Amino acid sequence: GESVGLHLPTLSVQEGDNSIINCAYSNSASDYFIWYKQESGKGPQFIIDIRSNMDKRQGQRVTVLLNKTVKHLSLQIAATQPGDSAVYFCAENKRAGGSYIPTFGRGTSLIVHP
Amino acid sequence: GAVVSQHPSRVICKSGTSVKIECRSLDFQATTMFWYRQFPKQSLMLMATSNEGSKATYEQGVEKDKFLINHASLTLSTLTVTSAHPEDSSFYICSANPGRVVFFGQGTRLTVV
Numbered sequence: 307g308e309s310v311g312l313h314l315p316t317l318s319v320q321e322g323d324n325s326i327i328n329c330a331y332s333n334s335a336s337d338y339f340i341w342y343k344q345e346s347g348k349g350p351q352f353i354i355d356i357r358s359n360m361d362k363r364q365g366q367r368v369t370v371l372l373n374k375t376v377k378h379l380s381l382q383i384a385a386t387q388p389g390d391s392a393v394y395f396c397a398e399n400k401r402a403g404g405s406y407i408p409t410f411g412r413g414t415s416l417i418v419h420p
Numbered sequence: 421g422a423v424v425s426q427h428p429s430r431v432i433c434k435s436g437t438s439v440k441i442e443c444r445s446l447d448f449q450a451t452t453m454f455w456y457r458q459f460p461k462q463s464l465m466l467m468a469t470s471n472e473g474s475k476a477t478y479e480q481g482v483e484k485d486k487f488l489i490n491h492a493s494l495t496l497s498t499l500t501v502t503s504a505h506p507e508d509s510s511f512y513i514c515s516a517n518p519g520r521v522v523f524f525g526q527g528t529r530l531t532v533v
Contacts, residue, residue, distance in 0.1 A: 314461050338520055349426070349513045349524035350464070395463065399520055405452035408515075408522050410463045 314393060316415045325383040325418075329396035329411045334377060336398040340408060341370060341381045344393045353381070353394075383416075391418045423447055424516050426525025433504055433532055441499045441528045443470075443514030449494035450516035455487075458511040458527075470497040504532040 319325050331339070337358040342350035356363045356370045356379075363370050369382040379396045393415050397408030423446040433439050443453055451472045456464040468489055469477040476489035486508075488500040497516075501508050509532045514525045 314463075340521065342524075347511075347527065347529065349424075349515075349527045352521055352523065355521060397522075399522070405450075406517050406520050406522060407454055407466070407469070413463045415461070 314413045314415045316417060318417045318419065319386050321386060321388060321418055321420050323386055325386045325390070325416060327381045327383075327394050327414045327416065329379040329381075329414075331377050331379060331396065331398050331411065333398055333400070333409075334374070336400065338399040338406075339370075339372065339379055340397045340399060341368075341379075342395045342397060342408075342410075343390075344395065344413075346392075350395060386416075386418050388418045388420055391416055424514065424523045424525045426514050426528055428528060429526055430529045431531070433530070435505055435532055436503055438500055438502045439504055439530060441501075441512055441514075441530075443497045443499070443516070443525050445495045445516045445518075448516075448518035450497075450518070451494060453491060453497040453514055453516045454522075455489065455497075455499050456513045456515065458513060460511075464513060467499075470499075472497075501530065504530070506532045508532050 340355045341353040343353050344350040354365045354370050361372050367384045371380045393413050395413045396411040399406045425444045427442045453470040455467045457467050458464050467482045470489045470491040472491045491497040513527045515522050
């Protein structure tokens with residue numbers, strides 16, 4: 307869930323390295339998770355999602371791993387580029403009436419050094 | 421993907437004035453939209469749920485009279501910050517979803533001077 311009031315942890319990597327961003331979630335009943343990327347001064351952008359009946363999903367240069375036993379998500383970015391520098395949030399989706407609303411994790415600031 | 425458009429992207433206003441922020445779903449209808457507030461280097465904090473044709477639902481601690489929400493149509497929700505003060509300066513973001521994936525607006529940077 308949210309950690310309002312706490313500053314974001316930072317992950318610094320060199321360009322070309324692989325990055326791993328971790329996230330813990332709180333609700334064992336959550337069945338859908340999303341990773342978002344937020345660049346400075348912009349709204350969050352969808353990166354990749356995963357359902358709880360999966361433990362791994364791959365996209366372009368990104369992989370999400372889900373460990374339901376310990377309620378843990380990770381986002382792996384291959385060959386990290388300077389353009390990947392941003393804040394990354396994981397979110398648990400929950401139903402809110404006829405809609406869905408994400409509950410955001412704390413977020414991690416990724417800094418990629420050229 | 422679906423597009424959610426937010427306007428303005430930046431606004432500076434004087435203390436005591438009101439500011440309106442618009443959130444539009446451009447290619448889908450949204451009976452529900454959400455408004456968030458984000459402080460520097462922190463996560464998004466849900467402020468309220470905007471419901472088309474009915475009253476908004478506010479999260480605990482959010483002042484209803486300070487943050488007026490109107491969801492007049494299936495594609496438009498507005499957030500009005502009334503009698504703004506410097507402590508209302510923040511980044512405000514709206515979201516909506518045509519399905520399970522939630523899409524966000526570009527955000528509005530409000531500065532109250």
